[in-house]
Amino acid sequence: MSSASKMDAAKIRRDSLLQRNMLLSMRLNNSGNNENQHIGQLSSEMNSGNWRKSLSVPKKLSIKSSRVGSPITSKVSNINHNHSNINGKRYSPDRSVSQQHSPTLNVKSLSLNDFEIGKKLGKGKFGRVYCVRHKITGFICAMKVMEKQEIMQYNVQKQFRREVEIQSSLNHQNLTKLYGYFHDEKRVYLLMEYLVNGELYKLLKAKGPLDDIFASYYIYQMADALEYMHQKNIIHRDVKPENILIGFDNTVKLTDFGWSIINPRGTKRKTMCGTLDYLSPELIASKEYDDKVDVWALGVLAFELVVNSPPFEEDSKELTSKRIVRGDLKFPNHISSDAQDLIAKLLRHNSKERMSLREVKQHPWITKNKPFW
Numbered sequence: 001m002s003s004a005s006k007m008d009a010a011k012i013r014r015d016s017l018l019q020r021n022m023l024l025s026m027r028l029n030n031s032g033n034n035e036n037q038h039i040g041q042l043s044s045e046m047n048s049g050n051w052r053k054s055l056s057v058p059k060k061l062s063i064k065s066s067r068v069g070s071p072i073t074s075k076v077s078n079i080n081h082n083h084s085n086i087n088g089k090r091y092s093p094d095r096s097v098s099q100q101h102s103p104t105l106n107v108k109s110l111s112l113n114d115f116e117i118g119k120k121l122g123k124g125k126f127g128r129v130y131c132v133r134h135k136i137t138g139f140i141c142a143m144k145v146m147e148k149q150e151i152m153q154y155n156v157q158k159q160f161r162r163e164v165e166i167q168s169s170l171n172h173q174n175l176t177k178l179y180g181y182f183h184d185e186k187r188v189y190l191l192m193e194y195l196v197n198g199e200l201y202k203l204l205k206a207k208g209p210l211d212d213i214f215a216s217y218y219i220y221q222m223a224d225a226l227e228y229m230h231q232k233n234i235i236h237r238d239v240k241p242e243n244i245l246i247g248f249d250n251t252v253k254l255t256d257f258g259w260s261i262i263n264p265r266g267t268k269r270k271t272m273c274g275t276l277d278y279l280s281p282e283l284i285a286s287k288e289y290d291d292k293v294d295v296w297a298l299g300v301l302a303f304e305l306v307v308n309s310p311p312f313e314e315d316s317k318e319l320t321s322k323r324i325v326r327g328d329l330k331f332p333n334h335i336s337s338d339a340q341d342l343i344a345k346l347l348r349h350n351s352k353e354r355m356s357l358r359e360v361k362q363h364p365w366i367t368k369n370k371p372f373w
């Protein structure tokens with residue numbers, strides 16, 4: 001190895017360690033955070049309502065460490081400093097995430113009292129997500145807290161059950177893992193893998209557009225995740241940067257399975273869903289569709305990563321829809337010809353002509369950039 005590449009390798013290792021240490025030095029505290037105090041006061045007594053009914057979540061919580069080994073020098077290594085600003089207890093500095101025990105916990109027997117509640121990571125339509133630490137094992141994960149009343153009020157019990165069932169049935173390095181869930185009188189708590197570097201959407205806003213090395217690495221990982229889902233007859237239906245979280249070493253993970261659906265091979269769907277900029281022509285035209293809608297969304301994602309805006313964006317929804325249906329795709333001059341070729345092959349109006357996810361992973365844009373990941 002040349003001395004320059006040795007230095008690069010050392011820097012990559014340092015960046016990787018820095019990220020890991022940031023997580024380890026995270027402090028968790030309930031003080032000064034009313035919402036957290038509120039959660040802390042909750043009764044942890046479990047009841048046996050309908051919430052458990054028909055859910056096939058894993059009985060055991062088997063927690064594994066993050067992947068170790070760094071690819072590209074981290075463009076995201078600095079975006080997460082806010083995660084270390086939590087006041088309170090400090091984790092033991094001599095235990096890295098990868099060295100944490102892999103405890104096997106019975107999820108059903110867990111309660112809120114078993115966790116220290118840390119920083120609020122975000123808020124969705126039906127709940128808030130916190131970084132939490134399991135008190136006995138020291139394991140860190142993300143906890144999504146949802147009010148039962150809200151779930152019932154909006155009549156989304158069925159959608160919620162499906163989301164939990166689908167997410168807990170998936171096991172892939174580029175899909176956010178759901179370890180399990182428990183509930184008490186008022187709330188349901190989902191325990192998920194904690195993705196330390198937040199949403200891809202925020203990275204794009206802060207540092208986009210991405211260069212081909214980063215963008216191709218992210219697209220490769222998403223293609224692999226979607227191929228795995230499609231092999232299991234599951235369509236995600238809401239691929240977009242807001243639903244992609246970044247972990248260590250630029251690992252990206254698809255999340256939010258709220259729109260995901262099990263779609264047996266050969267059958268077609270009709271429900272309109274997703275986010276306009278990422279909708280395929282067949283969805284816009286309310287035609288029948290299949291898993292190729294995710295392939296289209298991957299093309300929109302690839303375009304957004306390298307250009308920093310979605311390909312058919314216009315001032316109004318109507319104009320955007322028209323451009324999508326027309327297939328009015330234009331590339332800025334600076335986009336590499338390999339990237340253009342891949343994106344154009346993903347954004348084919350006729351869904352049958354869209355490139356397969358396997359072909360995506362072997363496309364020259366991917367293979368030429370792979371050595372630099």
Ligand SMILES: Nc1ncnc2c1ncn2[C@@H]1O[C@H](COP(=O)(O)OP(=O)(O)OP(=O)(O)O)[C@@H](O)[C@H]1O
Pocket residue numbers: 121122123124125126127128129142144176192193194195196198199245255256258
């Ligand atoms: N596993 C996780 N690790 C780290 N941060 C997370 C994790 N899950 C969610 N978050 C953060 O919490 C925010 C809220 O997540 P949540 O899943 O509740 O809603 P959402 O997917 O953003 O929106 P919606 O509920 O509208 O679909 C996310 O935007 C993300 O920033």
